[in-house]
Amino acid sequence: MIGSFLNVCIYRLPKGIFSKERFSFCPHCKQRIRWFDNIPLLSYIFLRGRCRHCRQRISFVYPLVELIGGLCFLFLFVYLGLTPLFFIYSLLICALIVSTFTDFEERIVPNEISVGGLVVGLLISFIYPLLQGVSSHWTGLFNSFLGALVGGASLYLTGIFGNIVFRKESMGGGDIKLLAMVGAFLGWKMVLLVFFISPFFGAVVGIALKLKEKAETIPYAPFLSLGSLISLVWGKGILIWLGF
Template sequence: MYFIVFILGITIGSFLNVCIYRIPREESIAFPASHCTNCGYKLKPYDLIPIFSYIALRGRCRKCSEKISIIYPLIELLNGIIYVIIFHFYGVSISTIFLSIFSSLLIVISAIDFKTMEIYTSTTVFGLVLAVIYIILASYFNEINYKDKLLGGLVGFLIIFLIVKISRGMGEGDYEIAGLCGLFLGLKLVLVALFLGIVIGGIVASIILILKLKGRKAEIAFGPYIAIGTFISMILGDRILQIYLAFFA
């Protein structure tokens, strides 16, 4: 099962690369078929095997030998690993399916935000629809408490909304992401996720400033750090809360 889940993950990861490339360009994610962005060569099925095709082609286009970014196989590998981890902790369940899909969405949002400093409405709308379906199905089968998820969505949204309006240190799209994360995590876990995201983001921003990689007024994408905090909370959030209560309660 772990192998099957991993293969499914890297296969979907290949599609995520298409989304990451085309969404900022406002292109269809379905048409045209995958092709080399340099020479237009239409990729054959054997050119599209996740990770393995990249290795076989030595990271270059089969026709024009243009170098292919290593980001592509890394996204595929990351998605496969995340799917396996979620399956390990949640087993065969509705939550496994929807949390996996949501994690893939966070990869897309994070990669686009990192490259363009933009969060696109099409991704957040898809996330909202996904969250609604998840809450309805999972609550029907008694996997979750829908009130907790809705409250998590509201609180996650409001926390980052207030930070954005008061400090203007984040973008408006960040509170949309936080709201989505709350719908999937619930109240307690979204608080853990946002705390971790803010801490990790702060550490990275400090390192960037210390190394003078960017100026003090330069924008830094915060979406990826919310995503990292969300995934950690998704897997270890309850344990983190237990440790916190054991030390400070």
Template sequence: MLETTVVEILAVFIFGALVGSFLNVCAYRLPKEESVIRPGSRCPHCKSPIKWYDNIPILSFLWLRGRCRNCGGQISWRYPLVELITALLSVAVYLRFGLTPAYLGFFFLVAALWVASLIDLEHQIIPDEISLIGILVGLAFSLYNPLTTPTDALLGALCGAGGLYLLAEFYYFFTKREGLGGGDLKLLAMIGAFLGVKSLIPVVFLASLVGAVIGIALALWQKAKDKRTFAIPFGPFLSLGAVVYLFFAPYLKPFFPWL
């Protein structure tokens, strides 16, 4: 049994690293509205195609010491880091749900949240290719989802987008400033489709709490003139709230009794 578990953990780690390599492509190309399929991976400096043996997640970067084999250009540490974190997320989902349909569904969710956060942090957008496809996958997955029902998933998607929209309108009414973007609305709809309607308040609360703390800290650190208008992307905090809920929902029940 122990040997089987170790083999399974190694397998989901490798699978996660491979997915992480694809997420690097998505994070680089989706904001540019480029295909994530063609052309194949290329060096960001000399544009030469990367051979398959130089594109093995994590290992190739270490073997080549973070440089292109062709031109010697420096490759960012971000690439193996994204692959490693995705691999660890894959293992975490496996330990929570085992090798079940739930593993596949929820690993899709955390991978989508991870790449959406990377893009939002760098470009302040969340591509529809992630959130809209994610909503459809979440609704289809509800047939096998141990945490929700199809009705709950549909309500989660509708209330996720609608509730955040009302919150954004409420914020604009009092401040006359845009507080949330359309990408955030669709991202929360995706989260609701996977985690159900009851998850929305805890997810938004956690996202707002952590976002406020980090936002104030960054505003002070960067010495922003107006702390109230200092803006940071909200997508990564929604993603963090969703991941915390996915893994630790039972521990949140004292604060949110309906869970």
């Protein structure tokens, strides 16, 4: 059900119509979707992927997001149980899922997610400093702020370097804000790990896209999200292995 809500964010936030329509509607015929056609995953299967009214195909992204969301929450629940960290990391994963798909489809990471998430990350680190591995509220806030700074600055500097080398805009502002947001949640060590992991996925898919579609730009948020997810799960182990 949360995945279903994330779909609404993915479709509406880049278009700026988040609160304009109260009900779900078909993007083709604009017909209102009734509740029984709006059950996560199941309705897609029952309708065999087509709108009840106009019979146009429903994008497979909708059930995909619902499935990914559900699996991520289940995975976190198995590892963390119903702890504060479970809810905090679930929130971060929601932000990453929305950014991944808006970037894929519209090459946009909405500010509501990146900047909004950054503020939420700072606030949670103050209220629940254990997220940053400390007990003092102010140290929690400071670590979160440092994480956001390191996350944002690392991509910003990469962008400047890229602009000089390629002589054109090479890193989107949305990606910079997104990694700052991840830093606010995970702290500076973990966000540096994300910074170093993500390009490996990005390079593989980027080269494939370039060869196949001659794409000028590749969406980078999906790789930052994948890097963040890996750091979230195995980051502590990787950092210990690296000697930090």
